[in-house]
Each structure stands twice: as structure tokens, then as C-alpha cells.
Amino acid sequence: MTTSNEFQRRSAELNDLLCVINVLTWDARTQMPGGGSGSRAQQLATLSALARERLLDPAFEESARQTGQDDGQDDLQQRAASQALEAVTAMRRVPEALTRELALLKSEAQDAWAAAKQNNDFAAFEPALTRMVDLTRQLSAALGDAASGEEGHPYDALLNTYEPGMTVKTLLPLFERLRAHHVPLLRAIQAQPAPRSDFLTRFYPPDAQKTFSLAAAERFGYDTGRGRLDQSAHPFEISFTREDVRITTRFQEHFLPGALFGTLHETGHALYEQGVDPELSRTVLTSDLLGLYAVGGASYGTHESQSRLWENRIGRSAAYWKLHYPELQSTFPEGLSDVSLEEFLRAVNKVTPSLIRVEADELTYDLHIMLRVELEMRLIAGELEVKDLPAAWNARIREDLGLEVPDDARGVLQDIHWSSGMFGSFPTYTIGNVMASQFYNAAGKAIPELEAQLERGEYAPLREWLTANIYTHGRTYTPHELLVRTTGEGLNPQPYLDYLTGKYSGLYGLEHAEQTQEHKENV
Amino acid sequence: MTTSNEFQRRSAELNDLLCVINVLTWDARTQMPGGGSGSRAQQLATLSALARERLLDPAFEESARQTGQDDGQDDLQQRAASQALEAVTAMRRVPEALTRELALLKSEAQDAWAAAKQNNDFAAFEPALTRMVDLTRQLSAALGDAASGEEGHPYDALLNTYEPGMTVKTLLPLFERLRAHHVPLLRAIQAQPAPRSDFLTRFYPPDAQKTFSLAAAERFGYDTGRGRLDQSAHPFEISFTREDVRITTRFQEHFLPGALFGTLHETGHALYEQGVDPELSRTVLTSDLLGLYAVGGASYGTHESQSRLWENRIGRSAAYWKLHYPELQSTFPEGLSDVSLEEFLRAVNKVTPSLIRVEADELTYDLHIMLRVELEMRLIAGELEVKDLPAAWNARIREDLGLEVPDDARGVLQDIHWSSGMFGSFPTYTIGNVMASQFYNAAGKAIPELEAQLERGEYAPLREWLTANIYTHGRTYTPHELLVRTTGEGLNPQPYLDYLTGKYSGLYGLEHAEQTQEHKENV
Structure with missing residues (x-):
């Protein structure tokens, strides 16, 4: 198997995992009985952890690097390789503990938000939101240096995850x-x-x-x-x-x-x-x-x-x-x-x-x-x-x-x-x-x-x-x-x-x- | 993390993967548009390969072995560990190439069968079924020695995968x-x-x-x-x-x-x-x-x-x-x-x-x-x-x-x-x-x-x-x-x-x- 095939194979596996995450998400929002939400959250957490593991697997990075250096690869392959390497670099900057904390907080905060909205009680949401802002600021700091350099705004790193290249400026x-x-x-x-x-x-x-x-x-x-x-x-x-x-x-x-x-x-x-x-x-x-x-x-x-x-x-x-x-x-x-x-x-x-x-x-x-x-x-x-x-x-x-x-x-x-x-x-x-x-x-x-x-x-x-x-x-x-x-x-x-x-x-x-x-x- | 926790963690991850395979199967049979079948097959193949990889990971076997040897574990943990070890042993006996061949043949044979049934044309199904019987006999031989010993029937190993302990005898x-x-x-x-x-x-x-x-x-x-x-x-x-x-x-x-x-x-x-x-x-x-x-x-x-x-x-x-x-x-x-x-x-x-x-x-x-x-x-x-x-x-x-x-x-x-x-x-x-x-x-x-x-x-x-x-x-x-x-x-x-x-x-x-x-x- 050539390196490019290795990169393609690993990319395909990663994309399959992301597609499966999407299937589980669709099902949870349209079909799933209420009782299934707890186990579904665990299934999603397991798949996300697996996808993250595959993305950060040194062999994936190596296959992307070799593909990027191979002049025989077409432009699409080169772009895929460079995007993969960028994602690996960014994901590496985020401590796994922070990712896990954010994932856990997300369901807790969503529950708190839903209840607070229902009861028109912002104070009930405030602690979870305060913690969410705090963790997101940590996320921004972790991603940040890579994203926008010294003259950037801490918001840039977050904005970039949704809109690549966009800055506060x-x-x-x-x-x-x-x-x-x-x-x-x-x-x-x-x-x-x-x-x-x-x-x-x-x-x-x-x-x-x-x-x-x-x-x-x-x-x-x-x-x-x-x-x-x-x-x-x-x-x-x-x-x-x-x-x-x-x-x-x-x-x-x-x-x-x-x-x-x-x-x-x-x-x-x-x-x-x-x-x-x-x-x-x-x-x-x-x-x-x-x-x-x-x-x-x-x-x-x-x-x-x-x-x-x-x-x-x-x-x-x-x-x-x-x-x-x-x-x-x-x-x-x-x-x-x-x-x-x-x-x-x-x-x-x-x-x-x-x-x-x-x-x-x-x-x-x-x-x-x-x-x-x-x-x-x-x-x-x-x-x-x-x-x-x-x-x-x-x-x-x-x-x-x-x-x-x-x-x-x-x-x-x-x-x-x-x-x-x-x-x-x-x-x-x-x-x-x-x-x-x-x-x-x-x-x-x-x-x-x-x-x-x-x-x-x-x-x-x-x-x-x-x-x-x-x-x-x-x-x-x-x-x-x-x-x-x-x-x-x-x-x-x-x-x-x-x-x-x-x-x-x-x-x-x-x-x-x-x-x-x-x-x-x-x- | 104790070994038992390691076994539990790995077991939970494996079960999550199997549950996700089930979700994809349910969706494919009840909700999926026809156009999705090709990519769904790939998603299922990726998940099955991952589950197989996790099952055969030496660290999983080791965690099960240690749990099995730990007298402090309750009966349920002991049984789980021994079932895990049995499955690992059996799965190891089946060459990965055979598993892959069977998975590939399965969708091909199902298509051939559906068309043959539609057209009332057994001859059109015969080659795929002949190959399926051949691969299944190989599967039986691979599993067989473990399952029923010398006096057993080659069918025993297959029967056992559905009905543990049942034999032709x-x-x-x-x-x-x-x-x-x-x-x-x-x-x-x-x-x-x-x-x-x-x-x-x-x-x-x-x-x-x-x-x-x-x-x-x-x-x-x-x-x-x-x-x-x-x-x-x-x-x-x-x-x-x-x-x-x-x-x-x-x-x-x-x-x-x-x-x-x-x-x-x-x-x-x-x-x-x-x-x-x-x-x-x-x-x-x-x-x-x-x-x-x-x-x-x-x-x-x-x-x-x-x-x-x-x-x-x-x-x-x-x-x-x-x-x-x-x-x-x-x-x-x-x-x-x-x-x-x-x-x-x-x-x-x-x-x-x-x-x-x-x-x-x-x-x-x-x-x-x-x-x-x-x-x-x-x-x-x-x-x-x-x-x-x-x-x-x-x-x-x-x-x-x-x-x-x-x-x-x-x-x-x-x-x-x-x-x-x-x-x-x-x-x-x-x-x-x-x-x-x-x-x-x-x-x-x-x-x-x-x-x-x-x-x-x-x-x-x-x-x-x-x-x-x-x-x-x-x-x-x-x-x-x-x-x-x-x-x-x-x-x-x-x-x-x-x-x-x-x-x-x-x-x-x-x-x-x-x-x-x-x-x-x-x-």
C-alpha cells in the first residue's frame, strides 16, 4: 500500500466515523425514545473519542505528511493532506482533559439551559454558563496562538473553527x-x-x-x-x-x-x-x-x-x-x-x-x-x-x-x-x-x-x-x-x-x- | 485505574460500538433512502473492523485475564471476563482475510439471492451460494476444533455461534x-x-x-x-x-x-x-x-x-x-x-x-x-x-x-x-x-x-x-x-x-x- 493509499484509507475511516456520529445525532433528534438519551450520549462520546484517537494517531499524521510531500499527488490530495495536518496541529493544542470537560459540561449546561428557559430563571443557568465561558476561554487560548498571532482577538480562534480565515478585524x-x-x-x-x-x-x-x-x-x-x-x-x-x-x-x-x-x-x-x-x-x-x-x-x-x-x-x-x-x-x-x-x-x-x-x-x-x-x-x-x-x-x-x-x-x-x-x-x-x-x-x-x-x-x-x-x-x-x-x-x-x-x-x-x-x- | 476498571472501560467501549452498529442497521431497514445503501455498507464495515480490532487488542485480553484471576471480583465480572476470553480465542482462530471475504460476499450474495428470488432463477444464485458454502465451511473448520473436539460435526461450530453449547448430537x-x-x-x-x-x-x-x-x-x-x-x-x-x-x-x-x-x-x-x-x-x-x-x-x-x-x-x-x-x-x-x-x-x-x-x-x-x-x-x-x-x-x-x-x-x-x-x-x-x-x-x-x-x-x-x-x-x-x-x-x-x-x-x-x-x- 502506498502512503497515499494509507492516507486515503485512514481518511475514509475517519469520515465514516463522522458520518456515523451524524446518523446517531439525526436519530436522537427525530426518532429516539426519551429513555435512550443517556446511552446515546455514551455512544456519541465513545465515537468522538475514537475519531479523536484516529485523528491524533501519529500514523495518520505521517501518512498526511508523506502525501503532502509527494509531488505525484494531485491538488486535491495535497489540499486534503494539508487540511489534515492543520486539524491535527490544532487538535493537539487542546488538552484531552479540556475536550472531555467541555463534552461533559455541554450536556449538563444544555439541561440547565432548558430548565432555566422553561422556568424563566437565568440564575439557574448562570453557574453552568459561567463554567462554559471559562472552559471556552481556555479552549480559545489553547487554539489561539496558532490561529491569529499576537495582534488577534481571543474570539478569532473560536470563529475560525466555524469560518476558516475569518477574524474579528x-x-x-x-x-x-x-x-x-x-x-x-x-x-x-x-x-x-x-x-x-x-x-x-x-x-x-x-x-x-x-x-x-x-x-x-x-x-x-x-x-x-x-x-x-x-x-x-x-x-x-x-x-x-x-x-x-x-x-x-x-x-x-x-x-x-x-x-x-x-x-x-x-x-x-x-x-x-x-x-x-x-x-x-x-x-x-x-x-x-x-x-x-x-x-x-x-x-x-x-x-x-x-x-x-x-x-x-x-x-x-x-x-x-x-x-x-x-x-x-x-x-x-x-x-x-x-x-x-x-x-x-x-x-x-x-x-x-x-x-x-x-x-x-x-x-x-x-x-x-x-x-x-x-x-x-x-x-x-x-x-x-x-x-x-x-x-x-x-x-x-x-x-x-x-x-x-x-x-x-x-x-x-x-x-x-x-x-x-x-x-x-x-x-x-x-x-x-x-x-x-x-x-x-x-x-x-x-x-x-x-x-x-x-x-x-x-x-x-x-x-x-x-x-x-x-x-x-x-x-x-x-x-x-x-x-x-x-x-x-x-x-x-x-x-x-x-x-x-x-x-x-x-x-x-x-x-x-x-x-x-x-x-x-x-x- | 484498576485492571477491572480497565476491563469494564474496554467492555463498555466495545458494547457502545455494537449498539451503534445496531442503530445503523435499524436505520438502514426502516428510514434510510435507497441511495444511502452503499455508504452505509462502508460505515458498517468500518465499525465492524473497529470492534474486531478492539476485541483482539492484546490489552483487552490482558484486562479480561487479570479480571478473571482476581478473586476480589464478583461472579458477574468473572463470567464477563471468561466470555470475553472465549470470544477472543474464537475470533483469533478466524483469519481476518476470511472475515473480510465473508463480509464482502454477504452483500454480493444477498443481491444475487434477491434477484434470483425475483426472477425465480436458482441458477443465478448458485455461484454465490456455492462460494458462501465454501467460505462457511472454512469458517467452521477455523472455529471447529475449539468448539466440539474430534467427535463433533462440522455444523457444531456454526450452531454454537447462535446457540452456545448446542451440538448436532x-x-x-x-x-x-x-x-x-x-x-x-x-x-x-x-x-x-x-x-x-x-x-x-x-x-x-x-x-x-x-x-x-x-x-x-x-x-x-x-x-x-x-x-x-x-x-x-x-x-x-x-x-x-x-x-x-x-x-x-x-x-x-x-x-x-x-x-x-x-x-x-x-x-x-x-x-x-x-x-x-x-x-x-x-x-x-x-x-x-x-x-x-x-x-x-x-x-x-x-x-x-x-x-x-x-x-x-x-x-x-x-x-x-x-x-x-x-x-x-x-x-x-x-x-x-x-x-x-x-x-x-x-x-x-x-x-x-x-x-x-x-x-x-x-x-x-x-x-x-x-x-x-x-x-x-x-x-x-x-x-x-x-x-x-x-x-x-x-x-x-x-x-x-x-x-x-x-x-x-x-x-x-x-x-x-x-x-x-x-x-x-x-x-x-x-x-x-x-x-x-x-x-x-x-x-x-x-x-x-x-x-x-x-x-x-x-x-x-x-x-x-x-x-x-x-x-x-x-x-x-x-x-x-x-x-x-x-x-x-x-x-x-x-x-x-x-x-x-x-x-x-x-x-x-x-x-x-x-x-x-x-x-x-x-x-
């Missing part, structure tokens, strides 16, 4: 620019009469929601021969190689948009995973080796760009509903027969400041994200104490959205992320929004007929362009490389700002806001 | 005795008018079947907080520790008994797994280390004794239906309103020679098993060639059941077992039948009120007795030890023969057959 100016755009636009929208949306909370039979949602997913090109749609409390997408990519959604009897757009969102993620080059299956290039998670997307942000593109850019567009609203209406005659296309379109694109991130519209969503990122950066930098978190949260909600937080359950306790130790993941939602518009514009340049195709419901050309330019590459390129290859430049919020301004100006009859043209340079 | 006289009982009883039954059973193939709405079946499972004590009922092509039960024990059945629109009794059968298996002592979770004593399968039952036969006991002894009894038939009738008014309790009871206990094992009644079922065991013993001994198998099969069906096999799909191709390399597993179905009556009689002795309780639908006392005497012990004891502890003797067919004679004499109005009293000694 890049992120903060981006956020400033978004805020400078979003807040005035929000004020302008709030000055207009609010569209009606009462009909969205009528009774919508869940079975019909599922039928319509699945058909919509398939229309975009989701291959149910390599996937399936289930129900779960929190919608998600997960893959066990490109041949088995599953999505979930939630069918709420009295809230139609949840399943409708949730499914399109997860479909975007799924199209990414199903579109990865088969050659990359069972390799490092479909493995998040640090996160011990099998995934084909380049980063969390890149992945989110595709869920947002298909959900928002396509799924909330006038062209989409002009074509598909009659079918939706005939599926739900009791809910929608008295609602015009125009009313429906304005309702599903309605902008309203709200307390809950996952219910937020496209515009205020970014404000929710920035709030979280600012607070978690200060926690990780040691500039904010956990006990002061609720007050800081509530102050920002007041400032940005003009709302009073009535209780912590609808405030600082609403998200699971911090209890899971996912510090550094929030920025990727907004990065995804920004990337989505860049990718969409690049597709538009490459396919002059794009708008006309979408108006006819022809989604294949767009999907195929995205597949050829993004999906097929798996994790071969960094997000920045992918952007440059595809759009000719790095992360640039201008297309996103133009999209939002144009969209809401049309929907709310605003004059074109000036501030979107202020900045043209990349951030 | 014990099995054949048992079979002779069953045959001597069953065939005359069958002839006597055939001389009587056949009960009507046409109503069983009326339309029975699948949703109502599921509701009734699940309620019936819960009535026996199946804990759905630690389990769930799904649909699959071939019903089965599988566990991922006692805390997550899942069953499946098949809801056929035009065949009520399939789901009805299939669910009770799998419930019997599930009660066994859910009843294992929590202390045995994640140990060798809930691990089939040779089969690389997590299971709490002592053997295939012991497990089958519980599925048969709950399905047949309880679920097909007059007492059961006297109590529950009104509910069944009101669940399916269109199918059963014109059918009396008596008619229903006779229909679901109707004896008819048939071509298909899985559709056979309690009496002819054993004849199907004996036919298969005789043929597979001759294959493994090299006394029968694969090309002569269909003729041998058809001859035995003619002789035992008086039927002509119209095609191989309804003959030699009907079962998946041989294509899966499961030579040696068929006897355990009949062994289970025999054991079921022994256990049931022992329960009756211990619980004088048993019959009265069952007539009142009180299943808890029986389940609790079975739990305390059988289920709780997991794989601690061999089947023989369990029988002796529980019934005071080894395998003895007399209670089973008495049960069948009594049952069918009543249902068919026969005079009590004499031959059941001919033999009293154990076999």
Missing part, C-alpha cells in the same frame, strides 16, 4: 457597515403602514404542509432518493455522505411560514451536500475534523449562504410566488382563498422588530446576530461577566429594536448555542446572508437568462451553476478562495445591501435610500 | 422426537374439516392495525418510553441498550394476522431486552462479541422462546381473545362484525401445510425448520452440493407436507439466511419453541394464580417472573444453565409436545394422541 467593519444600512432602512419601513399578516396564523393542516413542502424541496432539485424529510423540534439538515442527506422541519398547525420557508432553508443546505463531487466522499474534504462532524460545505457561513439563497432570494421572491401561489392557495383554501398574491407576498416579507431571532425577518435578523456576537466577544475577552449578561442583552434590544424584553426566556435564554459551547458560530448566519447575494449576482452574470428561468420555475440552471462553482468542491477551498474563484472578490456586503434596499423599497414603497451607495470597497 | 434426537409427534398430529388434523379463515384477508385499515398492535404491545408491558414501533419489510426487534429497544412490523391491508401476531412476537423479544438488569448495560454480558451485535438475550433460541411464548402461548390463546376480541371487533367492524370469537380463534390457530415458512402455523413451522437444518448440515458436511439443493428441498416438502413446490421462489429461494451466511441459525427457532413451553410451565408452577391472571388480562406477574428468572440475567448464563436454574432440567420437548397436542385436540376435536406420552426422558 474583518468582521467588525462588516457589521458596522450592515448596521449603518439596516437601522435607517428599518426606521423607514416602520414609518410605513404595516402589511396584514393575520392569515398566516390560521389553521393549516400539517399533512398538507408536509406534502407542499416536500414538493417545493423537490422542485429545487432535492433528491429524495438520497434524502428524506422528517419533523423535529428544531429544523436541521445533516448528511451521511452525499448519498444520504436528510432534512427536517416543523409543521405548526397555526403558523404556515415556519414549515414553508424552513423547508426551503434546509433544502438549500441539502442541495449543497447532495451536490458535492462523489470523489470527495469519505475524504478529509467532506470532514470537519476539528468539529468531528461530516459535512461537505466549505464553512458554516458558506453553507448558510445556500440555505438563505434558496429560502430568501428565491423562495420569498415575487417571481416564485407568482408561479406557485395558486398551488398554495388550492392546497389551503380555508387559509388563503381570500388572500391575494400581493397580500401574501407582503406578509411573508413583513419587517417587524421582534424579540425572537428565529422568528425575525431578513432585515432585523442581522441585528439579532450582531447583538449576540458583540456580547459573546466580550464574554470571551473577559470584558463582560455572565451575571451582567441579561442587562446587557436587554439594553441592546431596546437600542436596536426599540423593544422591552419582558422576561429572559424571550431574551438572553432563547438560544441553545451558548449552552452548547458554540461561541463563534453566530457570525456565520450574517456572513451567509452577505455571501448569498455575492453568489447570486455571480450566477446572474454567468446565466443571462437567470431571471427569466426563475420566472418560469426553472431552477435547474441556477442549481447546476451553484453545484459546478460551489457545491462540487466540498471543503476543498476556504470560503475566501471560493468567493474569489466565483465572484472575483472577497467578502463584500454591497450586493446584499443593494438587494435588501431594492427589495424593501419595492415592498414598502420607499424612496431608494442613499446610504447603500456610500461604501463600495470590500470590507 | 443433541439436536438430531430432539428433531426426531418432534417429527414423530408432529407428523401424526398433522395427519389427524388434516382428517378434520378445515376451519374458515377467509375473513382474515378482508380489508383492515393499516392505521387501525398500528393503533391496535401498539396497544397490545403496551398491554404486555412494552415500554414505549424506551422503544418505538415502526414499519419494515421484514419485522424485527433490535436494541441499543435496554433503554432503547425498537420493534418493527408490517401492516398489510389484506392480512390481519401479520401485524397482529408479528407485533406480539417482536414484543416478546423486546420485553427480554427491556428487562435486562441495568447493571449489565455496556458490558460483555449484553454483547454478542462473535456476532458483533449488541443483544441482551442468552442465545438466539432463548430469545425466540420469549417471542414465541408471548406470541403463541399468550397471544393465540382462548383466554387472550376472550378478553380482547370485542376490542378487535370494534376496531375492525367491517372485517369482523360477522365473525364469532370461536371462529376467529380457530382461524388464527388453523393448521395447513404451506410452502412458506414465515406463513406457517405453529405445528408445521417446525417441519419447515427441520428441512432447512437437515439440508444445511449436509451442505456444511460436504454431503450435498449446492446444485442439488432445489431437488432435495422439493423432495422434502413433498414428503413432509404433501405439497409440490411450483417454483424455487416459493421453495429453496424463500429465505434470506443462506445468502447472509447464517448457517446454524435455523435450529434456534425450534429450540425456542421447546424452551417456551418449559419456561411457561415453570412460571405456572411458581405462580399458582397464573391462568386466572391471564384470563383477567394481568400480564405483569408473568412478565415479572420471566424478568426475574430470565431477562434480568442478560447473557450471564448459557441457555442450558438458564433452563436448569429456571426449570430444574435441560432442554426437554415434552412440555411443548403436550402443549401442542392439548391445544390442537381442543381446537380440532381430536382424541388425545397417544404418541406424546411415549418419551419422557430429556433429549
Whole structure:
């Protein structure tokens, strides 16, 4: 066996383990009886420990090194080898005891969070969160020197595990620019009469929601021969190689948009995973080796760009509903027969400041994200104490959205992320929004007929362009490389700002806001 | 860490891996989209190889040896250690290349078998089956010397992997005795008018079947907080520790008994797994280390004794239906309103020679098993060639059941077992039948009120007795030890023969057959 084969064999075994971890995770969230949670946690811990052991096996490192030094290897092999070596180096910096402590704390903290949210009692969560922040700061310190050098922010190392190459130095100016755009636009929208949306909370039979949602997913090109749609409390997408990519959604009897757009969102993620080059299956290039998670997307942000593109850019567009609203209406005659296309379109694109991130519209969503990122950066930098978190949260909600937080359950306790130790993941939602518009514009340049195709419901050309330019590459390129290859430049919020301004100006009859043209340079 | 802790830690890791293999198997059979089968096979192969590696790790053997030699360890630890050492010894005897060849051939042979069955073309399966017999003979030879010494049959080593301690020398006289009982009883039954059973193939709405079946499972004590009922092509039960024990059945629109009794059968298996002592979770004593399968039952036969006991002894009894038939009738008014309790009871206990094992009644079922065991013993001994198998099969069906096999799909191709390399597993179905009556009689002795309780639908006392005497012990004891502890003797067919004679004499109005009293000694 040549060294390269040895590297491939070990990479395949590692990827298999990560895929199995994903299967267990999917099962736990969609099928498992309640009694199984304890033993499932042990099974997951055993698999994670095994994957970590295999990753840190000196023979794996050696096989990667030899592959990297072998000029006969193709570019993909070289990239796989170098990513493997980076992951090994990073994983080595994290003491095994810290990994174990974090894993143990994670389930404890999630339980504490769930109970605290249920009882609206932040104090009950505070000790676990304090410990989580402490351990995460240790993690950041362990990873940190490697990630960003001396001039970096302690948050960089965490951010990098979700969005390779992204730093606070890049992120903060981006956020400033978004805020400078979003807040005035929000004020302008709030000055207009609010569209009606009462009909969205009528009774919508869940079975019909599922039928319509699945058909919509398939229309975009989701291959149910390599996937399936289930129900779960929190919608998600997960893959066990490109041949088995599953999505979930939630069918709420009295809230139609949840399943409708949730499914399109997860479909975007799924199209990414199903579109990865088969050659990359069972390799490092479909493995998040640090996160011990099998995934084909380049980063969390890149992945989110595709869920947002298909959900928002396509799924909330006038062209989409002009074509598909009659079918939706005939599926739900009791809910929608008295609602015009125009009313429906304005309702599903309605902008309203709200307390809950996952219910937020496209515009205020970014404000929710920035709030979280600012607070978690200060926690990780040691500039904010956990006990002061609720007050800081509530102050920002007041400032940005003009709302009073009535209780912590609808405030600082609403998200699971911090209890899971996912510090550094929030920025990727907004990065995804920004990337989505860049990718969409690049597709538009490459396919002059794009708008006309979408108006006819022809989604294949767009999907195929995205597949050829993004999906097929798996994790071969960094997000920045992918952007440059595809759009000719790095992360640039201008297309996103133009999209939002144009969209809401049309929907709310605003004059074109000036501030979107202020900045043209990349951030 | 003491050595015992080291043994426990390694055993827990191994059991976790086996539980995960079971999760992947369950998912593949109930949830997985078709496209996922290739990558799932690779994931399973990787996990099996890992489990094998951990089992054969010299450090595991050493930890087991030290535990076995440590007088401070309790009896359970000693037994776990000795079972681990036995498994290591046996697994070591099988060359890794043979294990790999068998695993590869298994999926190839299953595909060939499925296609051959579909097209009724035994010749298309013959090459794969010939190779499977050849590799299985090699497996038997590798395991064999250890298993049964010089005077043994080559089939013994295979039989032992499913039914520890069972040999051809014990099995054949048992079979002779069953045959001597069953065939005359069958002839006597055939001389009587056949009960009507046409109503069983009326339309029975699948949703109502599921509701009734699940309620019936819960009535026996199946804990759905630690389990769930799904649909699959071939019903089965599988566990991922006692805390997550899942069953499946098949809801056929035009065949009520399939789901009805299939669910009770799998419930019997599930009660066994859910009843294992929590202390045995994640140990060798809930691990089939040779089969690389997590299971709490002592053997295939012991497990089958519980599925048969709950399905047949309880679920097909007059007492059961006297109590529950009104509910069944009101669940399916269109199918059963014109059918009396008596008619229903006779229909679901109707004896008819048939071509298909899985559709056979309690009496002819054993004849199907004996036919298969005789043929597979001759294959493994090299006394029968694969090309002569269909003729041998058809001859035995003619002789035992008086039927002509119209095609191989309804003959030699009907079962998946041989294509899966499961030579040696068929006897355990009949062994289970025999054991079921022994256990049931022992329960009756211990619980004088048993019959009265069952007539009142009180299943808890029986389940609790079975739990305390059988289920709780997991794989601690061999089947023989369990029988002796529980019934005071080894395998003895007399209670089973008495049960069948009594049952069918009543249902068919026969005079009590004499031959059941001919033999009293154990076999």
C-alpha cells in the first residue's frame, strides 16, 4: 500500500466515523425514545473519542505528511493532506482533559439551559454558563496562538473553527457597515403602514404542509432518493455522505411560514451536500475534523449562504410566488382563498422588530446576530461577566429594536448555542446572508437568462451553476478562495445591501435610500 | 485505574460500538433512502473492523485475564471476563482475510439471492451460494476444533455461534422426537374439516392495525418510553441498550394476522431486552462479541422462546381473545362484525401445510425448520452440493407436507439466511419453541394464580417472573444453565409436545394422541 493509499484509507475511516456520529445525532433528534438519551450520549462520546484517537494517531499524521510531500499527488490530495495536518496541529493544542470537560459540561449546561428557559430563571443557568465561558476561554487560548498571532482577538480562534480565515478585524467593519444600512432602512419601513399578516396564523393542516413542502424541496432539485424529510423540534439538515442527506422541519398547525420557508432553508443546505463531487466522499474534504462532524460545505457561513439563497432570494421572491401561489392557495383554501398574491407576498416579507431571532425577518435578523456576537466577544475577552449578561442583552434590544424584553426566556435564554459551547458560530448566519447575494449576482452574470428561468420555475440552471462553482468542491477551498474563484472578490456586503434596499423599497414603497451607495470597497 | 476498571472501560467501549452498529442497521431497514445503501455498507464495515480490532487488542485480553484471576471480583465480572476470553480465542482462530471475504460476499450474495428470488432463477444464485458454502465451511473448520473436539460435526461450530453449547448430537434426537409427534398430529388434523379463515384477508385499515398492535404491545408491558414501533419489510426487534429497544412490523391491508401476531412476537423479544438488569448495560454480558451485535438475550433460541411464548402461548390463546376480541371487533367492524370469537380463534390457530415458512402455523413451522437444518448440515458436511439443493428441498416438502413446490421462489429461494451466511441459525427457532413451553410451565408452577391472571388480562406477574428468572440475567448464563436454574432440567420437548397436542385436540376435536406420552426422558 502506498502512503497515499494509507492516507486515503485512514481518511475514509475517519469520515465514516463522522458520518456515523451524524446518523446517531439525526436519530436522537427525530426518532429516539426519551429513555435512550443517556446511552446515546455514551455512544456519541465513545465515537468522538475514537475519531479523536484516529485523528491524533501519529500514523495518520505521517501518512498526511508523506502525501503532502509527494509531488505525484494531485491538488486535491495535497489540499486534503494539508487540511489534515492543520486539524491535527490544532487538535493537539487542546488538552484531552479540556475536550472531555467541555463534552461533559455541554450536556449538563444544555439541561440547565432548558430548565432555566422553561422556568424563566437565568440564575439557574448562570453557574453552568459561567463554567462554559471559562472552559471556552481556555479552549480559545489553547487554539489561539496558532490561529491569529499576537495582534488577534481571543474570539478569532473560536470563529475560525466555524469560518476558516475569518477574524474579528474583518468582521467588525462588516457589521458596522450592515448596521449603518439596516437601522435607517428599518426606521423607514416602520414609518410605513404595516402589511396584514393575520392569515398566516390560521389553521393549516400539517399533512398538507408536509406534502407542499416536500414538493417545493423537490422542485429545487432535492433528491429524495438520497434524502428524506422528517419533523423535529428544531429544523436541521445533516448528511451521511452525499448519498444520504436528510432534512427536517416543523409543521405548526397555526403558523404556515415556519414549515414553508424552513423547508426551503434546509433544502438549500441539502442541495449543497447532495451536490458535492462523489470523489470527495469519505475524504478529509467532506470532514470537519476539528468539529468531528461530516459535512461537505466549505464553512458554516458558506453553507448558510445556500440555505438563505434558496429560502430568501428565491423562495420569498415575487417571481416564485407568482408561479406557485395558486398551488398554495388550492392546497389551503380555508387559509388563503381570500388572500391575494400581493397580500401574501407582503406578509411573508413583513419587517417587524421582534424579540425572537428565529422568528425575525431578513432585515432585523442581522441585528439579532450582531447583538449576540458583540456580547459573546466580550464574554470571551473577559470584558463582560455572565451575571451582567441579561442587562446587557436587554439594553441592546431596546437600542436596536426599540423593544422591552419582558422576561429572559424571550431574551438572553432563547438560544441553545451558548449552552452548547458554540461561541463563534453566530457570525456565520450574517456572513451567509452577505455571501448569498455575492453568489447570486455571480450566477446572474454567468446565466443571462437567470431571471427569466426563475420566472418560469426553472431552477435547474441556477442549481447546476451553484453545484459546478460551489457545491462540487466540498471543503476543498476556504470560503475566501471560493468567493474569489466565483465572484472575483472577497467578502463584500454591497450586493446584499443593494438587494435588501431594492427589495424593501419595492415592498414598502420607499424612496431608494442613499446610504447603500456610500461604501463600495470590500470590507 | 484498576485492571477491572480497565476491563469494564474496554467492555463498555466495545458494547457502545455494537449498539451503534445496531442503530445503523435499524436505520438502514426502516428510514434510510435507497441511495444511502452503499455508504452505509462502508460505515458498517468500518465499525465492524473497529470492534474486531478492539476485541483482539492484546490489552483487552490482558484486562479480561487479570479480571478473571482476581478473586476480589464478583461472579458477574468473572463470567464477563471468561466470555470475553472465549470470544477472543474464537475470533483469533478466524483469519481476518476470511472475515473480510465473508463480509464482502454477504452483500454480493444477498443481491444475487434477491434477484434470483425475483426472477425465480436458482441458477443465478448458485455461484454465490456455492462460494458462501465454501467460505462457511472454512469458517467452521477455523472455529471447529475449539468448539466440539474430534467427535463433533462440522455444523457444531456454526450452531454454537447462535446457540452456545448446542451440538448436532443433541439436536438430531430432539428433531426426531418432534417429527414423530408432529407428523401424526398433522395427519389427524388434516382428517378434520378445515376451519374458515377467509375473513382474515378482508380489508383492515393499516392505521387501525398500528393503533391496535401498539396497544397490545403496551398491554404486555412494552415500554414505549424506551422503544418505538415502526414499519419494515421484514419485522424485527433490535436494541441499543435496554433503554432503547425498537420493534418493527408490517401492516398489510389484506392480512390481519401479520401485524397482529408479528407485533406480539417482536414484543416478546423486546420485553427480554427491556428487562435486562441495568447493571449489565455496556458490558460483555449484553454483547454478542462473535456476532458483533449488541443483544441482551442468552442465545438466539432463548430469545425466540420469549417471542414465541408471548406470541403463541399468550397471544393465540382462548383466554387472550376472550378478553380482547370485542376490542378487535370494534376496531375492525367491517372485517369482523360477522365473525364469532370461536371462529376467529380457530382461524388464527388453523393448521395447513404451506410452502412458506414465515406463513406457517405453529405445528408445521417446525417441519419447515427441520428441512432447512437437515439440508444445511449436509451442505456444511460436504454431503450435498449446492446444485442439488432445489431437488432435495422439493423432495422434502413433498414428503413432509404433501405439497409440490411450483417454483424455487416459493421453495429453496424463500429465505434470506443462506445468502447472509447464517448457517446454524435455523435450529434456534425450534429450540425456542421447546424452551417456551418449559419456561411457561415453570412460571405456572411458581405462580399458582397464573391462568386466572391471564384470563383477567394481568400480564405483569408473568412478565415479572420471566424478568426475574430470565431477562434480568442478560447473557450471564448459557441457555442450558438458564433452563436448569429456571426449570430444574435441560432442554426437554415434552412440555411443548403436550402443549401442542392439548391445544390442537381442543381446537380440532381430536382424541388425545397417544404418541406424546411415549418419551419422557430429556433429549
